[in-house]
Amino acid sequence: MTVKVGVVGAGMIGADHVRRLTSVVNGAEVTAVTDIDTDRAAEVAASAGARVAPSGREVIGAADVDAVLVASWGPAHAESVLAAIDAGTPVFCEKPLATTIEDCVRIVDAETRHGRRLVQVGFMRRYDAGYRAMRRAVAAGEIGTPLMAHCAHRNPTVPESYHSEMATHDTAIHEIDAVRWLLDDEIASARVLRPRRTTRRFDHLQDPQVMLFEMLSGARVDVEVFVNCQYGYDIRCEVVGETGTVQLADPEQPLVRSQGRAHTLVPQHWKDRFGAAYDLEIQEWVDSVAAGRAAGPSAWDGYAAAMIGDATVRALHSGDLVGAGVGDRPDLYERAADET
Numbered sequence: 001m002t003v004k005v006g007v008v009g010a011g012m013i014g015a016d017h018v019r020r021l022t023s024v025v026n027g028a029e030v031t032a033v034t035d036i037d038t039d040r041a042a043e044v045a046a047s048a049g050a051r052v053a054p055s056g057r058e059v060i061g062a063a064d065v066d067a068v069l070v071a072s073w074g075p076a077h078a079e080s081v082l083a084a085i086d087a088g089t090p091v092f093c094e095k096p097l098a099t100t101i102e103d104c105v106r107i108v109d110a111e112t113r114h115g116r117r118l119v120q121v122g123f124m125r126r127y128d129a130g131y132r133a134m135r136r137a138v139a140a141g142e143i144g145t146p147l148m149a150h151c152a153h154r155n156p157t158v159p160e161s162y163h164s165e166m167a168t169h170d171t172a173i174h175e176i177d178a179v180r181w182l183l184d185d186e187i188a189s190a191r192v193l194r195p196r197r198t199t200r201r202f203d204h205l206q207d208p209q210v211m212l213f214e215m216l217s218g219a220r221v222d223v224e225v226f227v228n229c230q231y232g233y234d235i236r237c238e239v240v241g242e243t244g245t246v247q248l249a250d251p252e253q254p255l256v257r258s259q260g261r262a263h264t265l266v267p268q269h270w271k272d273r274f275g276a277a278y279d280l281e282i283q284e285w286v287d288s289v290a291a292g293r294a295a296g297p298s299a300w301d302g303y304a305a306a307m308i309g310d311a312t313v314r315a316l317h318s319g320d321l322v323g324a325g326v327g328d329r330p331d332l333y334e335r336a337a338d339e340t
């Protein structure tokens, strides 16, 4: 079966996913593309030989669309995801699932009423070979009971429109999901430390930030977010257990020895660092649609990340310890131990 995909949002990552669906992934074809920027939609649709649709309404539920990929701006995600659930259409939604808790709850409720999972959220770390190896090591008990995790998320620079809350909602949201999944645990509370600010920042931006999470098990997680680190895109993670540690491996790069120096390259962009993970994420999504069973990060994971994100932002502003209050996972979202 070839899965016919309709795309809502053809910006930077939307266009990259269209390229991926068209020339990397097996078993998929892009049939329709929409974007509020109609020139952009036309250009990206042409690159895939797809039709241009005037809005999401002409994509979601259309006869030539088996599944929908949502890569519009965060505030527009909920409308498309809810429309897809209403049409009974599988939907891949880039992170965040939605930008308000209320919309995340609406999505979880709609999917629960539907009775079958349709939504996958774009937390691509779960498809990265290094993170998968770490999760296998933790799950196999190789490091004993996890006690702590240390993470860092560094971007070289961000545009001026990036503000302090985005360090959580846009950036650390990946670590929030990754540690819940790596440790098979839930985040219970958050605190945020404000280190000395880099001078290479905008006045409105607290950068870096250090987020401190306590898991329900009592394990502690620290996440450094530093989005103007200048030197590259650098993602780090180490889980410390009772009898050992497991550390995220950097993607393989050649080590060059030349002119008395040894050096290797640091990726400059998330597209390069996680390119293979995005490929696998979209391939596994297409495969799950073809098989008729949703897998991967769920709407519940998107909701949980939003709850924890809100608590983290409140902690940033107040300086207090703030409870996340995620609550119990509904039965629909219980997952098999080997699932992503």
Ligand SMILES: NC(=O)C1=CN([C@@H]2O[C@H](COP(=O)(O)OP(=O)(O)OC[C@H]3O[C@@H](n4cnc5c(N)ncnc54)[C@H](O)[C@@H]3O)[C@@H](O)[C@H]2O)C=CC1
Binding pocket: 008, 009, 010, 011, 012, 013, 014, 034, 035, 036, 037, 040, 056, 071, 072, 073, 074, 076, 094, 095, 096, 122, 123, 124, 170, 270
């Ligand atoms: N998983 C990951 O690592 C990444 C995820 N993202 C997420 O992907 C989403 C898109 O990000 P970018 O591509 O970087 O942004 P972008 O600004 O390049 O693209 C967003 C596109 O959505 C369009 N759009 C906005 N509202 C729309 C609507 N109602 N209907 C149709 N199109 C609409 C805009 O015109 C724009 O072309 C965001 O949610 C972002 O957080 C972005 C980068 C990396």
Ligand SMILES: O=C1[C@@H](O)[C@H](O)[C@@H](O)[C@H](O)[C@H]1O
Binding pocket: 155, 170, 171, 174, 227, 270
């Ligand atoms: O999702 C992403 C961006 O939206 C975000 O702005 C970056 O900080 C992340 O590294 C990237 O993975």
